[in-house]
Amino acid sequence: MTMKSTVVQEDILGHFGPYGGRFVPEALIEALDSLTLAYEEAKVDPAFIAELDYLHKTYTGRPSIITEVPRFAEHAGGARIILKREDLNHTGSHKINNVLGQALLVKRMGKKRIIAETGAGQHGVASATAAALMGLECVVYMGEEDTKRQALNVARMKLLGAQVVPVTQGSKTLKDAINEAMRDWVTNVETTHYLLGTVAGPHPFPTMVRDFHRIIGVEARAQVLELTGKLPDAVLACVGGGSNAIGIFHPFLDDLSVRLIGLEAGGSGIASGKHAATISGGTPGVLHGTRSYVLQDENGQTVESHSISAGLDYPGVGPEHAYLSDIGRAEYQPVNDDQAMEAFSLMCKTEGIIPAIETAHALYGAMKLGRELGPDATLLINFSGRGDKDVDTAARYFGLPL
Amino acid sequence: MTPLSALFEKTRSENRAALIGYLPAGFPSKQECIDAISAMVEGGVDAIEIGFPYSDPVMDGPIIQAAAELSLSQGTGAKEVFSTLEAVASTGTPAVVMTYWNPIERYGAQNFARDIAKAGGSGVITPDLTVEEATPWREAVQKEEINSIFVVAPSTKDERLAKVTAECSGFIYAASLMGVTGTRTSDSTSARDLVGRVRQVSQTPVAVGLGVSTRDQAHEVAQYADGVIVGSAFIRLLQESQSMGEGLIRVRELAKSLAEGVRR
Numbered sequence: 193m194t195m196k197s198t199v200v201q202e203d204i205l206g207h208f209g210p211y212g213g214r215f216v217p218e219a220l221i222e223a224l225d226s227l228t229l230a231y232e233e234a235k236v237d238p239a240f241i242a243e244l245d246y247l248h249k250t251y252t253g254r255p256s257i258i259t260e261v262p263r264f265a266e267h268a269g270g271a272r273i274i275l276k277r278e279d280l281n282h283t284g285s286h287k288i289n290n291v292l293g294q295a296l297l298v299k300r301m302g303k304k305r306i307i308a309e310t311g312a313g314q315h316g317v318a319s320a321t322a323a324a325l326m327g328l329e330c331v332v333y334m335g336e337e338d339t340k341r342q343a344l345n346v347a348r349m350k351l352l353g354a355q356v357v358p359v360t361q362g363s364k365t366l367k368d369a370i371n372e373a374m375r376d377w378v379t380n381v382e383t384t385h386y387l388l389g390t391v392a393g394p395h396p397f398p399t400m401v402r403d404f405h406r407i408i409g410v411e412a413r414a415q416v417l418e419l420t421g422k423l424p425d426a427v428l429a430c431v432g433g434g435s436n437a438i439g440i441f442h443p444f445l446d447d448l449s450v451r452l453i454g455l456e457a458g459g460s461g462i463a464s465g466k467h468a469a470t471i472s473g474g475t476p477g478v479l480h481g482t483r484s485y486v487l488q489d490e491n492g493q494t495v496e497s498h499s500i501s502a503g504l505d506y507p508g509v510g511p512e513h514a515y516l517s518d519i520g521r522a523e524y525q526p527v528n529d530d531q532a533m534e535a536f537s538l539m540c541k542t543e544g545i546i547p548a549i550e551t552a553h554a555l556y557g558a559m560k561l562g563r564e565l566g567p568d569a570t571l572l573i574n575f576s577g578r579g580d581k582d583v584d585t586a587a588r589y590f591g592l593p594l
Numbered sequence: 595m596t597p598l599s600a601l602f603e604k605t606r607s608e609n610r611a612a613l614i615g616y617l618p619a620g621f622p623s624k625q626e627c628i629d630a631i632s633a634m635v636e637g638g639v640d641a642i643e644i645g646f647p648y649s650d651p652v653m654d655g656p657i658i659q660a661a662a663e664l665s666l667s668q669g670t671g672a673k674e675v676f677s678t679l680e681a682v683a684s685t686g687t688p689a690v691v692m693t694y695w696n697p698i699e700r701y702g703a704q705n706f707a708r709d710i711a712k713a714g715g716s717g718v719i720t721p722d723l724t725v726e727e728a729t730p731w732r733e734a735v736q737k738e739e740i741n742s743i744f745v746v747a748p749s750t751k752d753e754r755l756a757k758v759t760a761e762c763s764g765f766i767y768a769a770s771l772m773g774v775t776g777t778r779t780s781d782s783t784s785a786r787d788l789v790g791r792v793r794q795v796s797q798t799p800v801a802v803g804l805g806v807s808t809r810d811q812a813h814e815v816a817q818y819a820d821g822v823i824v825g826s827a828f829i830r831l832l833q834e835s836q837s838m839g840e841g842l843i844r845v846r847e848l849a850k851s852l853a854e855g856v857r858r
Contacts, residue, residue, distance in 0.1 A: 205726055214724050215695050217653050218758065219747035219772055221724065361659060367650065374652040379773040381749065478696040479650065481722075491671040492700030493649040 200445060200512060200521075206395025209518065211511035214394040216374075216481045223381045228396040230301050235403065240296065247292050248407070251325070252281050255411045258419065259575075263542035264555075268562030268571070274424070275545075275575040276412040276440060285548065285577030286408060286436045287318035287389060293404035295322035298385045305329040305384045309373045311338055311366035311432070312503030312550065313345025314577055315389030320354035322387075330354040333372045335365035338502050345581050363496040366506045370480050390433025391510035394481035398510050405439025408574060413443050416572055426451035426561060429574035430553040431524065432468065432504035434513045436576035441522060451523065454513060455557040457499035458526030468497035469526040470509040471517050484511040500529040500585065501549040503577075527553040533589055535559055536579070548577030549585065596741050597688035598716035598764045601641055602799040602820055611816035611856040613638060614801055615849065616692065616825030618645035619678040620670030621661040626838055628681050633842045634828065635687050637849025642682050643719060643823070646675045646693035653694075653721045655776030657826040660833065672701055676713045683714030690743065690764070692719040698731070707734035717741025717764045725761050732761065743767050748784040752791060759796035765821055766792055770804045777826050778805035789819050812855030822856050824848075 206212045214224065234240040248254035256277045265273040278286035298306055306328050310316030316332040323330030332349055336358040339346050349356050362368040370393075377386040391398045391405075409427075416424050427444055429437035431454035441452045459467035467473055470485045477486035479494055487495040487507035497507040516522035527535075535555035539547050547555060551574075558571045565571075579586065587594050605612040615634040621627050631642055647662035647670050654662070675691060682689040691710060698706045698720070710718055717740045723731060725744065735742040741764025746755055749772060759766050770785035771778075785802050792800050801821025806812060812822045828845055835841035 213727050215722050215727060216724065217722055217747065217769075218724070218745050219749055219769060221747075221754065222749040222751060362649065362663070371650050371652050375655070375774050378653065381772060478699055480652075483699075483727075486696070488696070488700065490700070492697035493666065493671075 200515060202399055206399055208512045208515035210476070211483050211514045212395060212398055213483055214481060215478045215483065216394045217378055219378050220381060220394070224394055224396065226301065230297055231396055231400050234297055234300060240300070244293055244296055252288050252292065254281070254407065256280050258412060258415045261543045264539055265562065267538055267542070268559040269565065270567035271562030271565055271569040271571055272420070273558055273562065274416055274419070274570065274572050276408060276572060278408060278436065278574060278576050279547070279551070279578035283318045283321050284580065285314040285318070286405060286439060287315045288321070289407055289439065290389065290401045290404040290435060291315070291318040291322045291387065294385070294387050295326050295328065298328060299326055301385065303383060303385045305380070306387045307331045307333065307373050307376050307384055308387045308389060309333050309366065309369040310389065311369070311505055312501065312548070313338070313342040313349070313581060314503060316354070316356070317345050317348050317352070319387050319389070320349040320352035323354060324352045331376070332356050333359050333369040333376070335359050335363070335369045337364040338366065341502050341585065342581055344584070367494060374480070390435045391438050391512060392433045392480060392482055392484065392508055398482065398512055401435055402438045402442060402512065405435055406442050408436065408439040409441065409443035412440055412572060420570055423447050423450050424570045424572040425565065426453055426569070427572045428453045428455060428554045428557045428561070430455050430504060430550045430576060431509060431513060432457065432506050432550065433508070434510035436574050438510060438512055440574040445521065452516070452521065453557055453561065454522055454524045455527045455553040456524055457501055457504035457553060458528035459498040461528050462526055466498035467526060468499040468505050468507065470507060471513060471524040472526045476514070479508040482511050484514040485509050500532065500589070501553065503548065503550040504553065525557060527556045531556045533586070536586060537590070546579035547575065548579050549582045551576045596716035596764060598641060598690060598741055601688045602765060605640065606820065610858055611819055612640040612801065612821040613812070613853050613856045614641045614643060614821050614823045615639040615828055616643040616645060616823060617828060618647045618658065618661050618665050619675040620647060620665035620668055621829070622664065622832055622838070623668060624670070624674055624678065627678060629838070629842060630828070630832060630845055631682055633846040634849045635685070637846040638853025639849045641688040643690055643692045643825070644675060644678050644682065646691055646697050648694045648697060651694065653774055655774040655826065657777070657829050657833070658775050661829045672697065676709050679710070679715045680713040688716050690715060690717045690719055690741065692721065695720060695723045703730040703734040704737070707738040707740060711738040711740050715740065717743055719743040719745070719767055721745045725758050728761065745769055746788065746792065748772055748788050752795070755791055756795040759792055759798060762796070762798050765799040765801045766796060767823070768792060768800050768802045768819070770802050770806065773804065775804055775826050777807035777830060785815065786818050809851040809855040812852045816856040816858055822852070824852055
């Protein structure tokens, strides 16, 4: 299931160069050790691999297709643009890949309760879905601000039988939802698994979550080769915590001719200070159990992030991305709110596909790169999620009457 | 020997536990924090933990979260933490700083340890620093000859307990139960078990924290531990009081009552 890249080799404690590791209360170490062990066993167990594979085929809808988008590409310098359609997965985003993997692990570990954090609600919905499927109790922590921005997803989670807890501390967004989930976990660790939704947090989450999302890149690499006869010139994906990006990047790490480009949420622009572009505008530090880039002040206090996209609105980023940036294997660029919404609108009108606003950041990155490289270039985009949840935000942005 | 280590020698010779009080720097304000600490010491608190308020305190319950948030909103940073430490330590009370790791990392481990020593602090409690990540910190505290205090939990296995406690000096912080900081109605047996297991692997004094708020709880913990740590209960009194004057009186009373409790 996992094929180690020669470019990045995490160590046994989950370090990517100076990043990653574990910065957590001692109370969680035993649970993290057990999880690491359970995962190490499961990932080489043919029965586990077969069960996850079966679920992906019959429940998620894998393999997800690729779609070439020539009308959109006219606005991207005429480059060849191919979308990896994770939006077509059950629950509407890539998040289900990781959630099903971890939920199977939870069953294997004999725990009956899962907790999850969510920003946009995509991971919360996916977690609630897996909990319903496998008969687990599910509690989702969500910043109060996000429960308002993403009311539709709150209703979905409740319909699926999950309890949604609005978090009123701090900035009332994803960062604070993670804090509250970690407090729950410290208290209930014996019975509860924290189903973390991105490639951040303490080891083993960054590597385990990546491994569950690698299927995106593995499929896409083969699909693009089959369609075009060659590797793409660049692979692009939006980066909040970075799970969809690492999933599509990882199988391309050794293909050194392929540029890997992560698009971060530039909010109102890096210079404005109101953004969520952690690698572009942050500094190395520790947040939520891992060392990576962090938006922080001179005292090491986390600074609030800002983005029109709830799913990218996070002041941290996965440690593997921090390392890929430092060694120059991947590039990270900010895309601001207005640019993302321009790409959002274009995708709707030229191709009849409504993207998640998260995904629209990657689309804008491709428009920009396509104009630079011209018609000979082939760009692969991880189309990480669909935009149903964002209809309200988008309608308001474009001034449409609701 | 740090003032903190000297304190544990003294309390051991007096056949009692040490009473350790916690307050975040800058809460309710910079000066009022120092006043409240004075009231704690007057009431009988033996040593002080000064919290470095942090934006993402995952080990803390609602009481300390609210206190930290108030303190941060008034601009508390490293400068205020060190000056509070200096104000307390200069009166002869053993004092340490309790902080999540990122503020230390941002300040620089060497610089942080140096300024703790410079302020007369005995050491630092690091609740989210794992021993695996502690190499730069270990070097810094050894150079400055200050105490390094890690937290152990009821879920910590024996083998790991030996590893973590070997890194501790001054005292070992034993979390009484699985959970976050806050006041609780009754003590759990997990604390006694944990302290017993620590004794098997370490000679360093053990102090119990998390959820201790009353004289009776302090008395019970003092039967088997070398120190009793109380934080949220003091903070709650200050949060609930109508005036700082009232808060100081109630803090002093609680300290006095707890100080009776730690005497076996």
